[in-house]
Amino acid sequence: MNTGDEMLATATHPEPLIRAIDVAAPAARDEASTTTSSIKIDTEHVSIMYGEKVAVRDVSLQVQARSILALIGPSGSGKSTFLRCFNRMNDLIPGASVQGAVHLEGENVMDSDVSVVELRRRVGMVFQRPNPFPMSIFENVAYGPRRRGMKDRRKLEELVETSLKRAALWDEVKDDLRHKSGLALSGGQQQRLCIARVLATDPEVILMDEPASALDPVSTLRIEELMRELRQAYTIVIVTHNMQQAARVSDVTAFFTMAEDRAGYLVEVGPTGRIFTRPTEHLTEDYISGRFG
Amino acid sequence: MAQISTTNRAAGLRATPSLAERIDLPQRVVFAAAASMIFIVVLLLAFIAWQGVQLFVKDGVPIGQILSPTWQPDSTSPDRNFGLLPFIAGTVFVTAIALVISTPLSVGLALFLSEVAPHWARAIVQPALEIFVGIPSVVWGWLGITILVPFLSSTFHDDLVLSLPIVGDVFRVPGFLTGFSWLAGSLILSIMILPTITSVSFDAFRAVPQELRTGSLALGTTRWQTIRHLLIPSALTGVLTAVVLGMTRAAGEALAVQMVIGNSPSLPAAITQPVTTLTSQITLDMGNTVFGEPWQDALWTMSLVLLIISITSVVLVRLLNKRRMAS
Amino acid sequence: MTATASQAIGRPNGPKPSLRRGSSRGSILADRAATAVLWGTGVFVLLLLGSIIVHFALAAWGVVSPSFVLSDPSDSVLGGVLPVLWNSIYMLALTMLIAVPIGILGGIYMAEYAGDNALTSAIRFAEEAISSVPSIVVGLFGLILFVDEFHWGFTALGGALALTLFNLPLMTRLSEQALRAVPQEERTASLALGATKWQTIRHIIVPLAIPGLITGVILTAGRVFGEAAVLLFTSGIGTPPHYDFSNLDLTNPASPWSPFRPATTLSVYIYKLQSEGLGIYRNQIIDGAAAILISMVLIFNLGARFLGRVLTRRLTAA
Numbered sequence: 001m002n003t004g005d006e007m008l009a010t011a012t013h014p015e016p017l018i019r020a021i022d023v024a025a026p027a028a029r030d031e032a033s034t035t036t037s038s039i040k041i042d043t044e045h046v047s048i049m050y051g052e053k054v055a056v057r058d059v060s061l062q063v064q065a066r067s068i069l070a071l072i073g074p075s076g077s078g079k080s081t082f083l084r085c086f087n088r089m090n091d092l093i094p095g096a097s098v099q100g101a102v103h104l105e106g107e108n109v110m111d112s113d114v115s116v117v118e119l120r121r122r123v124g125m126v127f128q129r130p131n132p133f134p135m136s137i138f139e140n141v142a143y144g145p146r147r148r149g150m151k152d153r154r155k156l157e158e159l160v161e162t163s164l165k166r167a168a169l170w171d172e173v174k175d176d177l178r179h180k181s182g183l184a185l186s187g188g189q190q191q192r193l194c195i196a197r198v199l200a201t202d203p204e205v206i207l208m209d210e211p212a213s214a215l216d217p218v219s220t221l222r223i224e225e226l227m228r229e230l231r232q233a234y235t236i237v238i239v240t241h242n243m244q245q246a247a248r249v250s251d252v253t254a255f256f257t258m259a260e261d262r263a264g265y266l267v268e269v270g271p272t273g274r275i276f277t278r279p280t281e282h283l284t285e286d287y288i289s290g291r292f293g
Numbered sequence: 294m295a296q297i298s299t300t301n302r303a304a305g306l307r308a309t310p311s312l313a314e315r316i317d318l319p320q321r322v323v324f325a326a327a328a329s330m331i332f333i334v335v336l337l338l339a340f341i342a343w344q345g346v347q348l349f350v351k352d353g354v355p356i357g358q359i360l361s362p363t364w365q366p367d368s369t370s371p372d373r374n375f376g377l378l379p380f381i382a383g384t385v386f387v388t389a390i391a392l393v394i395s396t397p398l399s400v401g402l403a404l405f406l407s408e409v410a411p412h413w414a415r416a417i418v419q420p421a422l423e424i425f426v427g428i429p430s431v432v433w434g435w436l437g438i439t440i441l442v443p444f445l446s447s448t449f450h451d452d453l454v455l456s457l458p459i460v461g462d463v464f465r466v467p468g469f470l471t472g473f474s475w476l477a478g479s480l481i482l483s484i485m486i487l488p489t490i491t492s493v494s495f496d497a498f499r500a501v502p503q504e505l506r507t508g509s510l511a512l513g514t515t516r517w518q519t520i521r522h523l524l525i526p527s528a529l530t531g532v533l534t535a536v537v538l539g540m541t542r543a544a545g546e547a548l549a550v551q552m553v554i555g556n557s558p559s560l561p562a563a564i565t566q567p568v569t570t571l572t573s574q575i576t577l578d579m580g581n582t583v584f585g586e587p588w589q590d591a592l593w594t595m596s597l598v599l600l601i602i603s604i605t606s607v608v609l610v611r612l613l614n615k616r617r618m619a620s
Numbered sequence: 621m622t623a624t625a626s627q628a629i630g631r632p633n634g635p636k637p638s639l640r641r642g643s644s645r646g647s648i649l650a651d652r653a654a655t656a657v658l659w660g661t662g663v664f665v666l667l668l669l670g671s672i673i674v675h676f677a678l679a680a681w682g683v684v685s686p687s688f689v690l691s692d693p694s695d696s697v698l699g700g701v702l703p704v705l706w707n708s709i710y711m712l713a714l715t716m717l718i719a720v721p722i723g724i725l726g727g728i729y730m731a732e733y734a735g736d737n738a739l740t741s742a743i744r745f746a747e748e749a750i751s752s753v754p755s756i757v758v759g760l761f762g763l764i765l766f767v768d769e770f771h772w773g774f775t776a777l778g779g780a781l782a783l784t785l786f787n788l789p790l791m792t793r794l795s796e797q798a799l800r801a802v803p804q805e806e807r808t809a810s811l812a813l814g815a816t817k818w819q820t821i822r823h824i825i826v827p828l829a830i831p832g833l834i835t836g837v838i839l840t841a842g843r844v845f846g847e848a849a850v851l852l853f854t855s856g857i858g859t860p861p862h863y864d865f866s867n868l869d870l871t872n873p874a875s876p877w878s879p880f881r882p883a884t885t886l887s888v889y890i891y892k893l894q895s896e897g898l899g900i901y902r903n904q905i906i907d908g909a910a911a912i913l914i915s916m917v918l919i920f921n922l923g924a925r926f927l928g929r930v931l932t933r934r935l936t937a938a
Contacts, residue, residue: 089511107639117644121513131508134527144512147522147647194508201512319818320733326725327734327792330746333785337750340764341757398661405658418662420925421669427917428672429846431890432910436672438894439903484668513644515651538752545754547849548891572756579760579853584768596757603752607745 038105040065040205040235041086046100048081048090054263055081058100061254061269063205068227068236070246070272073256073287078264079239080209082256086237087123087207088116104205121148124198128210130190132182132197137164137173140182140193144201159200167196168226188219195226206230208238212245224249243288247276255284338600345597348375348590359594364558366578366588375591379558381598383570386561387478387554388543395483396536399490403535406491407498408520426488434552437481442553446472449565467563473555475568481549486539493538497531498524530617534610541606545599547572571595673914680911683904689912692862698901701909703860704889706876707776708845708916711855711885714780715844719791720837722784727795727833732821747789755849758786762854776883779855786850791840798832799825831931835924842920846913848887856882857892886913 041063048056056078063069071079081090088109090096101108109119121144133140141160142150150156160177164170169192173180182193191211198206208227212220227236227249240246246253253276254269268281279285348354354375361376406415446469455464469476501524509519525532555567556577575592582589683698691700734740750758762782766772802825810820826833860883863876873881884892890909893902 087511089507092507092510104639109639111639114639115644115648117513117515117648118639119513120511121644122639124513125511127504127508127511129504131502131504133505133508133523143509143522144514147512147514147518148644149646197508197512314816317818319821320729323725323729323733326722327727327729327743328739329722330726330750330788330792331742333788334746334749336765337753337758337761337785340761344764398664401658401661402665405662409655409658410662414662418665420921421666424918424921425665425669427842427846427921429848429887429913429917431848431887431894432676432846432913435890435894435906435910436675440675487665515644515647517651517654518647520654541752545752545756547754547756548852552891552894572754575756575760576849576852579763580857593760596760599754599757603754603757604749607748607752610748611745 038065039063040105041237042101042103043085044101044103046082046085046098046102048078048085048099049097050093051095054261057259057263057265059256059266060100061266063235063237064252065235066231066233067251068231068238068249069252069254070250071237071239071254071256072241072243072246073264073267074258075241076262076264077256077258079256081264083207083209083237083239086205087120087125089120089125091116121201122203123205123207124201124203125207125209126191126194126198126211129214130187130194132185132190132193134181134183136178137180137182137185137193138177141196141200143197148201160196163196163200164193166199166230167192168222168229169193169196186219188215188222191215191219191223192226195223195230199230203234205235205237208236210239210241213241220245243276247272255279255281255287257283257287338604341593341597341600344590344593345600346594348587348594352587352590354587354591359591362560366591368586368588375587375594377571377591377595377598379560380569380571380574380595382560383475383554383568384544384572384602387475387482387550387568387570388540390475390479390564391482391486391543392536392540394479395486395490395539398483399487399535399539400494400532402487402491403494403498404520404524407495408516408524422488422491425484430485430546430549431552433481433485434549437477437549437553441477441480442472444472445469445474445477445565467565469565471555471567473553473567474565475554475561476564478550478554478568478570479564481553482543482546485546485549486542489542490535490539493535494528494532497528497535500531501527530613534613534617537606537610537613541603544602545572547576551576571599673918676907676911676914679904679907683908684911688908693859693905694862697899699905701886701889701905701912703863703876704884704886704909705912706863707855707860707883708885708887710876711776711779711783711851711883712841712845714776714879715783715787716837716841718780719784719787719840719844723788723791723836723840724795724833726788726792727797727799728821728826730792730796731799732817732825747793750785751789753786755786755847756852758782759850759853761785762850766854772880774854774856774858774882775880776855777879779851779883780879782850782854783844783847786847787840787844790843791836794836794839795829795833798829798836801832802828831928834931835928838920838924838927842917842924845916845920846887848885848891851883851885851888852891855888856884857888858882858884859889859892860884 039062043062044060046056046059047054059082061069071083073079084090085098085102086104086109088098090098098110100110102110104119104123107114133143135143138160141163142156145156145159150159161170161174164173169189172189173185173193182190185193191214195206195211212223215223224245227238230236231251238246238250250272252269253272255267255275256264257267258264268275268279268284270280275284276288279288348359349356358375359377361374362378363372363374363376364379365372365374365376367373402418406418410418449469451468453464453466453468454462456462505523505527506519509523510516514522550570551573554569554573556569556573557567558569558574561568575595578588579592582592688698688700689705690702692702693699693704730740730743734743759782762778762785766778766781767774770778772778806824806828807820810824811817815823864874865876867875868877869875870878871880872878875881886909890906890913893906893909897906899905
């Protein structure tokens with residue numbers, strides 16, 4: 001049975017798709033399961049500068065495949081800037097320069113002959129404020145695949161449906177796909193639409209820059225639920241201000257902070273359970289216990 | 294210590310307003326200044342409309358006659374006819390081709406300035422556009438006469454023919470005789486309306502929020518794909534507004550057009566042949582006619598047609614803007 | 621880990637495409653081509669403008685001289701342009717004298733007093749309507765009203781009034797923009813101190829808006845200076861006589877200072893020469909006149925930018 005049939009079969013259930021295929025138990029979050037997963041992203045001595053100013057200094061960490069890595073830390077510690085390295089969105093900022101290597105499954109994305117367009121398809125991004133396009137819901141989700149050349153009407157429809165299901169939005173919009181504009185949805189729905197849009201490009205990694213901070217608490221919890229489901233097929237890196245969110249959702253947590261010269265750096269990274277109960281660095285402990293940040 | 298007091302405390306907060314305050318002269322004066330424009334428009338419409346219908350009301354010319362292709366205003370001629378079709382058609386055709394030439398160029402320039410140009414390039418091109426706007430129409434017309442027209446007649450003197458082996462001549466465009474032509478008019482107009490279409494389109498592109506572009510690029514598209522599939526559809530109403538405004542300017546342009554189109558009062562035969570427009574005929578004939586005679590009344594009717602065209606486009610632009618607000 | 625879990629939507633089994641290869645090559649090529657074309661439009665516009673300026677500079681090289689500027693058309697075969705140049709300047713001054721106060725006052729109303737009602741919509745509609753009317757139709761309106769109805773004949777005053785009508789929307793809109801650009805805090809601070817609305821406008825808002833207002837004036841002036849179609853039928857298209865500048869009697873139509881006389885301007889003169897002018901030097905005269913016109917436009921335009929920047933700096937730093 002190929003993937004397509006399987007998807008269609010489980011599509012009749014109102015429950016989210018991925019749970020039916022889940023294998024790894026959620027309780028395994030205390031220990032990072034290095035035995036069965038491989039390293040998806042490996043950053044080596046990454047530093048990012050805006051002109052003369054150092055925004056992020058010398059960060060080396062690894063992201064396991066199919067896990068959720070949370071980047072936490074106070075404002076200005078370079079978390080979002082670091083996140084943008086993975087899909088080279090820093091390229092769009094004039095004056096920004098990146099040193100070091102960022103390996104996506106062994107290939108360094110910083111190499112000059114890398115196709116940035118291809119990279120961004122494989123490493124998708126969801127932003128803090130939902131940014132749906134002024135088009136119908138269908139066109140929003142179909143946007144990425146269309147640009148890659150997908151024209152077949154049936155394939156597009158399947159793809160849109162699957163993506164919306166995976167983003168837990170299908171039931172709410174399935175009757176309005178082509179008539180309702182993406183802008184006519186509520187904030188939480190818009191964010192799930194943006195997630196569906198990213199899923200439609202068939203990525204391996206999903207980056208989320210404070211994906212729930214502009215949403216109400218109920219929508220926030222739904223997004224967190226979604227993240228847990230998506231983790232089973234995708235590698236997720238999220239930036240969050242909300243420590244409780246990081247503790248609830250992630251497998252691995254990395255704590256960033258700002259040095260005296262205002263450059264961000266990585267203080268400590270480790271399994272989420274350990275970071276929040278037995279952090280190694282006192283800076284980490286201070287932040288987590290609320291002494292600063 | 295006595296308090297510094299400039300008000301009459303006994304008056305309380307409910308002091309009655311002075312005469313000056315009640316009349317509020319400043320507000321009335323500035324209102325009159327702004328509202329004068331309503332007065333001007335009404336006056337303009339009234340006078341032009343009144344003069345424009347004299348041809349039918351006073352001279353007894355049947356309304357349908359203005360759609361005839363025969364323009365013969367001479368009172369001594371037995372075939373006297375006030376057909377305005379050559380002028381209406383001329384205005385339409387010259388404007389249409391001017392839009393066809395100018396729109397891609399202008400929208401491209403607007404995209405360049407909005408999406409592609411680095412800061413220093415924009416700082417050079419924007420003032421250049423403003424200077425473009427300032428060049429008077431007589432100067433454009435003179436450029437047309439001295440450079441464009443001779444160029445057209447010498448370079449493209451021969452007919453442009455497309456012939457196939459068995460079928461023969463499939464397509465023939467006569468060569469420029471003198472260079473004064475429909476195409477010359479459209480070319481000059483297209484440059485004259487370029488700043489208008491460019492700047493309104495530019496505003497429309499700028500109005501699209503940056504986060505949409507970022508979202509599109511993050512999905513793995515190129516900048517051109519983002520422009521073509523996101524930016525232009527999102528800004529479409531604004532670009533259409535720009536085109537309508539350009540069209541209005543082109544249709545209303547008198548002197549520059551009159552200087553290069555050849556002014557032959559017959560229907561346009563080919564793009565390389567002389568043609569006439571409403572504005573150019575008015576410019577040519579008004580000075581040679583007498584107030585009150587039917588010939589001049591016909592010119593006033595032509596002015597009324599021009600006025601109707603421009604008011605229609607204002608309404609069109611407003612409708613487009615309402616659509617944009619709604620989306 | 622099942623094979624299906626590792627597969628996302630539509631991804632085939634097997635090695636993943638390298639970041640270097642990929643089906644995006646076609647779109648990347650299209651992107652490069654499009655970028656080149658767009659750059660081309662910018663270069664084209666610059667080249668076009670540059671060549672026009674160079675053309676006129678060269679064409680006018682042997683023609684424009686102090687004697688050209690200061691002599692009459694009849695003084696020599698290569699006649700001068702003094703009277704028509706004078707008329708252009710005169711018409712500009714007269715028009716601005718009428719249009720600027722009305723425009724600024726109108727702008728004050730639109731920026732500070734106008735409510736969100738039908739009347740304001742009507743004013744805006746009128747603004748747009750007048751802007752779209754072809755200049756020649758405005759000239760014809762001036763013909764009916766001033767030349768015929770009022771029996772003035774061709775006069776500078778008639779031309780100035782027609783030009784005012786035509787440019788009032790622009791002046792009003794630019795003034796409105798300049799006033800709206802003043803931050804709201806200034807208004808609230810003044811009103812909180814107990815000043816009236818008009819006092820606030822007069823003493824705080826207008827002074828702060830002066831750089832923008834001046835820019836608006838200069839931009840409108842640039843448009844007025846080159847205008848011909850409106851003046852063709854209101855201030856006339858004859859060849860002006862020799863002007864006696866010592867005649868200061870404003871009511872005397874023979875005096876160049878009087879508004880009650882025909883006033884052919886530089887632009888109208890060019891149009892006249894090209895349509896009916898004869899003489900071996902006709903083209904050169906027109907080239908010279910056109911060069912002067914373009915120079916004035918450049919001066920107005922660059923002057924507006926420069927002055928705007930200088931004034932803003934002085935007023936915000938002070």
